[in-house]
Every structure is written in structure tokens, then in C-alpha cells.
Amino acid sequence: MGNPRFWLSLLALTAAGELLAAPPATGNRLSFVSCPIVRDTRSVPCWLSEYEGNTYYLTIQSDVSAEVQPPMLGHKVLVEGVVSAAPAVCGGIVLEKVRLSVMPEQDASCNTMLPADEHYTIDFNPRPPGPSGGRLAFDPSPASATAPAPAPPKGPQTFQLYFDFDKSVSFRHPAPLVSILEMAEKLHATRMTVTGVRGAHKLSNGNLLQESAGVGQRRAEEVAGLLLGAGLKIPATTTWIDGTPDADGVDDWQSRRVTVELLP
Amino acid sequence: MRVNISNKGKYWCSSLLLLASLCSDGHAQPASAPADLWWAPGSGQMLPASVDYPDESGRLGLINTSGAIGTSGHPFFEALGTNGRACVTCHQPANAMSLALTTIQQRWQATAGSDPLFAPIDGQNCPDQPRAEAASHSLLLQRGLFRVALPWPPRDSKGNVTTPEFTIEVARDPTRCNRHPVYGIDGTRHEISVYRRPRPAANLRYVSASKFGVTPFIGKTGMLAAVDPETGKPVNMNMMADAREATLKTQAQSAAHSHMEVSKPLTADQLSRIQQFELQLYAAQRWSTLGGALDEAGGPSGLGPQNMANGRDGVLGNNTSNYVFPMEDKWSQLPAGNDAKEKERNGFRASVARGHDVFFYRTFWISDAMHINTVGLGNPIKRTCATCHGMHMTGMDTANGWMDLGTTNRPWALEPPESPWAKELPSLPLFKLTCRADLPPHPFLGRVIYTQDPGRALISGKCEDVGAIVIQQFRGLAARAPYFVNGSAANLRELVDFYDRRFNIRFTEQEKVDLVNFLGVL
Missing domain, CATH: 3.30.1330.60 (OmpA-like domain)
Structure with missing residues (x-):
């Protein structure tokens, strides 16, 4: 059986998904159904999902006009994307061309909300409430206005x-x-x-x-x-x-x- | 003309029994409510250009931008139907053009229930109950609720029967109307009775503005938007709790039939006069007992009826260029004050300013709310009160504003606990809705939903609309308690407490006090 302490350590790491998960190759296409995970940050929450021991970054909360819109706790999400070489965001491997679809049936097991953690920050300043210099979500962009x-x-x-x-x-x-x-x-x-x-x-x-x-x-x-x-x-x-x-x-x-x- | 402070208005003060102190000093605090502020149909009184009414936290101000009007013969103020009611019966000037529970109770006492307000058609829990007994009017007398009878199955805009996505059963019928052989779901009239508060018939230029986000398709669902039958253009569907009427005119026509029991449709002239009147009327709190004048020169531009009359409608307030209720930080850095009175006033104003900031900046997790967590923002979202209550100057949603915040749906709707020792029994009906198995379930409530009022779903037939209610305006709140569509919040503190429970906000006591003070001056 070998050293029991080794096996216990291996078991713990496996449970944490930190040893057996092979890092995905850049450029790999992924398509999986999994629970979304919310991680709070100092600004807006970011959205993650786990698949085969790896954690993937999906998107952040932004606005209704966002190209990628967050999924929903209480439901699994169908994730499609291509593994990117970009630095991890919010602790998750970045997927390019990511597409998310909330699965319609309820799933009470999808309920993970992680608190803000100083290790994870996102490079995004949310539009503050009230008058500011930001762009209104529904306004046409300057480019489209002058096209x-x-x-x-x-x-x-x-x-x-x-x-x-x-x-x-x-x-x-x-x-x-x-x-x-x-x-x-x-x-x-x-x-x-x-x-x-x-x-x-x-x-x-x-x-x-x-x-x-x-x-x-x-x-x-x-x-x-x-x-x-x-x-x-x-x-x-x-x-x-x-x-x-x-x-x-x-x-x-x-x-x-x-x-x-x-x-x- | 501001009646309570002008010489021209003194006749008005005396006719309405306003207090002498109010008439002699526009900023004076009424010592107590006048004996009778009831506006009876057909009274023929003049409605001044500007008038104040005492309310729970000071005085409500009402502005009629067309100037004083004589109400004799005016279709809003005359009893047009067979039951003696007029529009004004349920849209009282002293109650911000809505109807406060205290007014209803006073009217019951004053008339022993004979006032047309208590007409059997909707002023009773069910029309065939004994009119003289208070128990027949219990929902009106205890929660300010009128019966709204809607056809089942629903009809489309052309009156055709539609096929709903769910079946509906009566799980509880304390009013004995939904299982009634005539008025019940399976009765000869095929109606569902729900019980709702009347909404204010003021500031309707804002409420009916179809500017932002209005397209032929409803922004939150993609379904067809209602259209104005006169113009053929889509409307914002923001007027009624279930958005079933497209315009002020169609609402007036419908209300004349269902609430006033008119024998024939209102004429085009009557409808135009009602619409014109409603679009020129503005209501907001003008005076705060603790905070003083809310419309003083140099004060916050989001307070007082005159600012309502001057404001821009159809504007999103929670965005990059507007606030919902502009305060301009006018009350954020006030000095302590030189005397006790000034200290009290400035202290209260500082609380209002903090309450505004709670409303606008205090984030919390908004979760499982249909038509807010389902429109691309995610579930949950970390946002603020102003996310949903975003219309500039009113706090409504800007377009197609129905959402399910849990006011009528289980598990969030307020219900007395079921126990053998309970002293309070449930007073509202409870419906069991079962959504079709071949369609996606309600994303948060599944396929079997229990609700006191299915809300928009009684019109759309959509499972996702169960319990979705159009957001109301925030103006004149102090004059028209109770709150929510089903009157489940007796006062502003209970309203704040509901949200605190529903979204696990964990407001501090100070935040709750500040928020209540802020809401009370709107």
C-alpha cells in the first residue's frame, strides 16, 4: 500500500481537483454542462465554472448590452469556448469565443457563491450609479452613430x-x-x-x-x-x-x- | 395659484376645512388632519392649481398645470355609472390620487358603509355578500384592496380566448368568490378574482411616457407589446399592475365598466377630458413634518410637486446622465443648526440624504427575481434599489416594468403562519398554478407555483409572468398607505423590511430609518 500519508495527501489533492486535472491545451474547444459559480470581487462579481477539475472564467456582471451575459445560479449552464493562453481571470482559465446558455430546468445544487478574495481582482470598473462619464448601455456607440x-x-x-x-x-x-x-x-x-x-x-x-x-x-x-x-x-x-x-x-x-x- | 397660502385660495381652505394655520402660513404644520377631506362625486368643487393636503409625514402637494378647474360636469369627478361612483372615488386628491386605507375606514364610519366606495361590484370580497356587513368588505377595510375580476382563460387584445401555459386551481378561497357558482373560475362568468390597491392617477405623464426602450416587442420577454388603438404605436405598458390596459383612455373606459358600472361606453369627449386632466396633474410630498419645505428655492430638484411638473418624462434615471431622484447633495453637508428646530430639520434632512444614498448606492444581491435576473444580468446580481426602480423622478421601471419581487408569490409573499393557535387567518386567495410539462418551467419557481395573485400571467398566460407586477411610482407615498399591489406593507417601514427579508440585504437599523425617511418625502 506504500506510505499512507502519501495516499491521504493524494486523496485530499484529488478532492480539491488540484492534481489530477490536466491543464487544458490552448486552442482546445470545450463544450460542457456544469454549475456556474459566482465569485464576488470588490467591484462586480465574476462568473466561473468547473469542468474536469479545472476552473474556467466565463464572464463578469456588467450590463444587459454585454456580449457575454452571466448565467444563473439555480441552473446549470451550457458552456462553449476555446481555451485561451490569456492570464487567468478571477482564478479561472479564460475561454475565448465563449457562449453561455442557461439550462432551463432548475438545479438546486448550483448554489456556490464565493466571497471576495484579495487574490482575485478584475480589470473592470463598473459604471457607477448616477451621472458619470460612462456610456449608457442602450445608447448607440459613437461609431454606429456616425456610420x-x-x-x-x-x-x-x-x-x-x-x-x-x-x-x-x-x-x-x-x-x-x-x-x-x-x-x-x-x-x-x-x-x-x-x-x-x-x-x-x-x-x-x-x-x-x-x-x-x-x-x-x-x-x-x-x-x-x-x-x-x-x-x-x-x-x-x-x-x-x-x-x-x-x-x-x-x-x-x-x-x-x-x-x-x-x-x- | 397655491391655494393654501394665497388670498385667492382662502375659499378653498374653508371649503375643505383646512386648518387656519395651514391657510395663513404655507409652511406651517397642520395640527391634525381635517375632519373631512373626502371628495364626493358630483360635489362640483373647484380644484385649484395648487393645493396641499395633510398626510402621515407632513403635507402632500398637488399641482394642476392647467390652472384651477371647475369639476362640475367633469367626467373624472361625476358619477357616470349606476353605482354612484366617479373616478375620483378611488383616486382622491388628498391621497395623492390614490386611496389610503385610513380614508376608506373613515368613509365606512361616516356613512355606515353606504358610500358608493363600497359598491358590491368590487368594494366587497364578492358581489353577492351582504352589503351592510363589514365582513363583506374585509379586504377593502383592512388592506385597502378592491376586487379585480379578470376573465379566464385570458383574452388577447382582440378579445379572442388564448391558451395559457398553465392550469389554475383555487387552493384557498377566504373571500368565497373564486369558487363561487357565478363569479368563480368555474362559475358562469369564468372569472378570477384578485384583490389590488388602486394606483395614483397623478404624474401620469411619466407613467405613460413611451420613449425609452419601447419597441413593438417587450424588452424583457420579446413578446408583442400592447399598442395604442388610436395611433397603432407600441406603449410602455407601465400603467396597471398587470399592464392590461394600453393607454389612459382604454384604462378609463375599462374602469368605467368594471368599477363604475356605466351602462354604455364613455364618449370620445369624456375620454379626452379624463386623459387631459390626468396628464396635467402632479403629486408629491411638499412639506415634511420634520424636514420642512421640500420645494424651497435651491433645494433638491427631485423633490416637491413643482419639480414633478417641470421634470423630464420617459428618462432612465439609473444611468450615466441622470439620477432617479436628484438630490444634488443639497442635504448631505448641512450644518448642525443654530436652534433646536433647525437642528431637528437639518438632522432629518441629513437622514433623507443618507436614505437616498442607500437607495442609489447600497449594493445587495438581487436573486431569483423574474424579469430582472432573467434579462441578461445574471442571477444573482450585485446591484442597488435603483437597478429596478430606475425611472427618473418616479422610481418605476422605464419600460415594460413588471417583475416578480415576491410580493404575491410563495415563498416570499406575506402570509400569516398556519397553526392551530394562529389568531390571524389568511385573508387573500391562494392559487395553485401548474405549468405545462412540454415548456420550460418558471426559472425560479418551477412548474408548480402558489400565488395570491398571478399578476401579469392572468393577461399573458405565460408561466414566467406568474406573480410579476408592474412597479409603481414612488410619489406621494406618505398620503396613500398601505403599499404593494396587495397592501401587504402597512407602512413604509414594513415595505423596507419586506425587501430586507426578500433579498437578505441585512440593512442596518440606521439604513432602514434613513430609507423610510427618504421614501416619505417623495
């Missing part, structure tokens, strides 16, 4: 709307839906096709994670109904792809989508 008007659209115009896992229309969609309405007016669209897709993910552990059957239809019908309900008065064809989906582990989040095509 030249786009050329008048010609030919069919296609839009992709992406969804959280097993979810339909949410807070993510008012802006793209408004864009579709505006384009339909500019294009003098005469027809619209709306195609909903049931997505899937090839996880890093080799498992295939599929969305629920019927979600493609639900998404397509909801999106079409919303556009028509908002005043789009053109014939709409609604289709869906709700079969057994496959996935290759590369940007699988794009499989959870609705495609809207406007035809002049």
Missing part, C-alpha cells in the same frame, strides 16, 4: 435568430425582430419564410446533447406570429427542422436558431 447609411437592400435578405437551450423567444430577440421589421419595410418584402431548428451539441465528453423535440416548430411559429402580430402584412411560410439533430462540437450554439428570409 454611413447602408445601401438600399436588394434581393432576399436573411436573418438568423439564436436561442438559449430549449428556449423560445426571450429578451434576446426584440432587437433582431425590430431589424427584420425595418428590413421588410425597406425591401418592400412580399413574402417571408421562417424556419425553426432544433439544435444539438457535441459535448467534450463525447455525449450528444439534444434540444427537446418540437422546439424548432415552437420557435418558428412564435417568431412568425410575433412578426405578423407586429404589423408585417405579407404571406409567411413557416417550416421547422425537428428531427434528430447531430453536432460536431464547433459553434454548436448556432444550431439553436430560427432563420427568417425576406423576399422582395
Whole structure:
């Protein structure tokens, strides 16, 4: 059995995930479902998640306009990203091209909140409450405010709307839906096709994670109904792809989508 | 014209029995409440351009920017229906155009329950109960709640029946209305009765402003926004607790039918006059018993009714260019004061300033709140009161402002403990909602939810909207207790205590006192 103290130490380190976890190779794509973890900091909290003994940095709390929005305690999160060589943030390995999707079912085990720790700081100054020199979350950026008007659209115009896992229309969609309405007016669209897709993910552990059957239809019908309900008065064809989906582990989040095509 | 301090206004003071001290000195403190501030329908009184009413922490100020108006024949003030009520019945000037519980109780005493305020249609727990008995009006008399009967299943904007995402059962029916053979869910009328407070019919230029974040799609859910039937444009859906009415006119039409029992729809002229009146009326605390004048020259620009009348509407306050309630640090560095009175005033004002800072800067973990933790910020978020209460000058949400903070949903809704020895029994109904298994569950409450009032979900039919209530404005609070949609906070301290429990904020006693003082001067 060897030295029992060695084995006890090994057991303790293993439990802490500090020995057996091989550091991930830079550039590796990861796709996993795990509990999110909140770590408080002096400014805003940061969000982490653990997978196969490693801790990954996901994002920080910022604003509704953030490109990557934090997940939710009480739910697992589907994480996709590419391992980065960047210095760790908040104690987590940084993932590039990170995509997060809150899993819809509740999971009470996802309840870890870590206190602020002086070892972990983040290079972010949150917008303070009240008047300041910061940028309003909903304001157009200076670049977009001065950008030249786009050329008048010609030919069919296609839009992709992406969804959280097993979810339909949410807070993510008012802006793209408004864009579709505006384009339909500019294009003098005469027809619209709306195609909903049931997505899937090839996880890093080799498992295939599929969305629920019927979600493609639900998404397509909801999106079409919303556009028509908002005043789009053109014939709409609604289709869906709700079969057994496959996935290759590369940007699988794009499989959870609705495609809207406007035809002049 | 500021009636209580001007010569022109003296007739008003006498007609309303305002105290002599109030009429002779605009900043004097009323010794006690006037005997009767009740505004009866059809009384024909003049509503001055500016008038003060005593309230729990000083005086409420009401400003009518169009100047004094005669109310005789005005559709807001005349009984238009069959039960003797007018809009003013439930939107009393002395109560910041809402209705305080104390006023309701005084009216019961003064009229032995015969006032139209207690009309069976909604002033009773259920319409067919004995009108003369106080027990029939217990929710109105004890919590200031009116019955709101909503169709079930819900109807869309065109009146078509929709398919909700959940089934609903009555788990508790203390008012004996939701299992009633006529008025119950399975009754001949197919209605659900919930019980809610009336909202203030003042500062509605802010409440109805559809400027920030209003698109054809609701910002927090992506669903279709309600539209103004006259313009076809989307509205902010911020007016009613469940956002079921799109505009002031549709609300007036609906209320005339459901609360005043009018026999035929209001005319276009009546609706326009009501809308015009509501858009020119501003209410805010004008005088604080301990803090003195709230609208004095050089004071904070976020206080007093005149600043409400002058302010910008539809503006996000919790952002990079505006405060919600601007104080400009006017009361943050006051001297101690030269005499006892000045010391007391400055000390109170300093407390108000600290309360503002608690509201605006004191972070805590906001967790499991539907439509705030689900809109991309994460769950939990480390933010402040102003995160949700962000509209400049009112503290409402700026657009599509319904959220579930737990005021009506279990486990957070206030309920008396169930025990064999309990002296208080639950007074509100309890509904069991079961969300469809083929759809995602409510993210925080799962698929089976118990609630006193499903809120927005009774209109949208959405599981995620169960218990979501549109945030109210913060103005004139001292004149219109109790608070929350179900009147569950009897006073401002209970309101603060609710949040403290709900979000485990762990306010210090000083923070609570300061926050209450701040809210009391809005």
C-alpha cells in the first residue's frame, strides 16, 4: 500500500481537483454542462465554472448590452469556448469565443457563491450609479452613430435568430425582430419564410446533447406570429427542422436558431 | 395659484376645512388632519392649481398645470355609472390620487358603509355578500384592496380566448368568490378574482411616457407589446399592475365598466377630458413634518410637486446622465443648526440624504427575481434599489416594468403562519398554478407555483409572468398607505423590511430609518 500519508495527501489533492486535472491545451474547444459559480470581487462579481477539475472564467456582471451575459445560479449552464493562453481571470482559465446558455430546468445544487478574495481582482470598473462619464448601455456607440447609411437592400435578405437551450423567444430577440421589421419595410418584402431548428451539441465528453423535440416548430411559429402580430402584412411560410439533430462540437450554439428570409 | 397660502385660495381652505394655520402660513404644520377631506362625486368643487393636503409625514402637494378647474360636469369627478361612483372615488386628491386605507375606514364610519366606495361590484370580497356587513368588505377595510375580476382563460387584445401555459386551481378561497357558482373560475362568468390597491392617477405623464426602450416587442420577454388603438404605436405598458390596459383612455373606459358600472361606453369627449386632466396633474410630498419645505428655492430638484411638473418624462434615471431622484447633495453637508428646530430639520434632512444614498448606492444581491435576473444580468446580481426602480423622478421601471419581487408569490409573499393557535387567518386567495410539462418551467419557481395573485400571467398566460407586477411610482407615498399591489406593507417601514427579508440585504437599523425617511418625502 506504500506510505499512507502519501495516499491521504493524494486523496485530499484529488478532492480539491488540484492534481489530477490536466491543464487544458490552448486552442482546445470545450463544450460542457456544469454549475456556474459566482465569485464576488470588490467591484462586480465574476462568473466561473468547473469542468474536469479545472476552473474556467466565463464572464463578469456588467450590463444587459454585454456580449457575454452571466448565467444563473439555480441552473446549470451550457458552456462553449476555446481555451485561451490569456492570464487567468478571477482564478479561472479564460475561454475565448465563449457562449453561455442557461439550462432551463432548475438545479438546486448550483448554489456556490464565493466571497471576495484579495487574490482575485478584475480589470473592470463598473459604471457607477448616477451621472458619470460612462456610456449608457442602450445608447448607440459613437461609431454606429456616425456610420454611413447602408445601401438600399436588394434581393432576399436573411436573418438568423439564436436561442438559449430549449428556449423560445426571450429578451434576446426584440432587437433582431425590430431589424427584420425595418428590413421588410425597406425591401418592400412580399413574402417571408421562417424556419425553426432544433439544435444539438457535441459535448467534450463525447455525449450528444439534444434540444427537446418540437422546439424548432415552437420557435418558428412564435417568431412568425410575433412578426405578423407586429404589423408585417405579407404571406409567411413557416417550416421547422425537428428531427434528430447531430453536432460536431464547433459553434454548436448556432444550431439553436430560427432563420427568417425576406423576399422582395 | 397655491391655494393654501394665497388670498385667492382662502375659499378653498374653508371649503375643505383646512386648518387656519395651514391657510395663513404655507409652511406651517397642520395640527391634525381635517375632519373631512373626502371628495364626493358630483360635489362640483373647484380644484385649484395648487393645493396641499395633510398626510402621515407632513403635507402632500398637488399641482394642476392647467390652472384651477371647475369639476362640475367633469367626467373624472361625476358619477357616470349606476353605482354612484366617479373616478375620483378611488383616486382622491388628498391621497395623492390614490386611496389610503385610513380614508376608506373613515368613509365606512361616516356613512355606515353606504358610500358608493363600497359598491358590491368590487368594494366587497364578492358581489353577492351582504352589503351592510363589514365582513363583506374585509379586504377593502383592512388592506385597502378592491376586487379585480379578470376573465379566464385570458383574452388577447382582440378579445379572442388564448391558451395559457398553465392550469389554475383555487387552493384557498377566504373571500368565497373564486369558487363561487357565478363569479368563480368555474362559475358562469369564468372569472378570477384578485384583490389590488388602486394606483395614483397623478404624474401620469411619466407613467405613460413611451420613449425609452419601447419597441413593438417587450424588452424583457420579446413578446408583442400592447399598442395604442388610436395611433397603432407600441406603449410602455407601465400603467396597471398587470399592464392590461394600453393607454389612459382604454384604462378609463375599462374602469368605467368594471368599477363604475356605466351602462354604455364613455364618449370620445369624456375620454379626452379624463386623459387631459390626468396628464396635467402632479403629486408629491411638499412639506415634511420634520424636514420642512421640500420645494424651497435651491433645494433638491427631485423633490416637491413643482419639480414633478417641470421634470423630464420617459428618462432612465439609473444611468450615466441622470439620477432617479436628484438630490444634488443639497442635504448631505448641512450644518448642525443654530436652534433646536433647525437642528431637528437639518438632522432629518441629513437622514433623507443618507436614505437616498442607500437607495442609489447600497449594493445587495438581487436573486431569483423574474424579469430582472432573467434579462441578461445574471442571477444573482450585485446591484442597488435603483437597478429596478430606475425611472427618473418616479422610481418605476422605464419600460415594460413588471417583475416578480415576491410580493404575491410563495415563498416570499406575506402570509400569516398556519397553526392551530394562529389568531390571524389568511385573508387573500391562494392559487395553485401548474405549468405545462412540454415548456420550460418558471426559472425560479418551477412548474408548480402558489400565488395570491398571478399578476401579469392572468393577461399573458405565460408561466414566467406568474406573480410579476408592474412597479409603481414612488410619489406621494406618505398620503396613500398601505403599499404593494396587495397592501401587504402597512407602512413604509414594513415595505423596507419586506425587501430586507426578500433579498437578505441585512440593512442596518440606521439604513432602514434613513430609507423610510427618504421614501416619505417623495
